[in-house]
Amino acid sequence: MPSQLAVPRIRPIEGFAKAVGQCSVEEQASAYGKCVFRDYNNVFKDKCLTDFLRLKECVLAKAKKR
Numbered sequence: 642m643p644s645q646l647a648v649p650r651i652r653p654i655e656g657f658a659k660a661v662g663q664c665s666v667e668e669q670a671s672a673y674g675k676c677v678f679r680d681y682n683n684v685f686k687d688k689c690l691t692d693f694l695r696l697k698e699c700v701l702a703k704a705k706k707r
Contacts, residue, residue: 660703661696669696 664670673696676689 656704657700660700663703664696664699667699669699672696 661670669692673689673692676692677684680688
């Protein structure tokens with residue numbers, strides 16, 4: 642029988658989704674998505690690297706604040 646004092650477990654993907662959602666508001670996710678969409682038939686590794694790195698830094702910063 643689970644204890645009533647147990648802290649609800651948060652799945653890692655929920656924290657990730659929340660962090661990405663916060664970065665979407667700050668335009669990093671939008672800029673990365675637009676870069677990929679601009680020429681989606683010709684996507685290759687590191688095509689949108691600068692936008693991806695900005696998004697990555699934002700997500701990591703938001704995830705640490707949890």
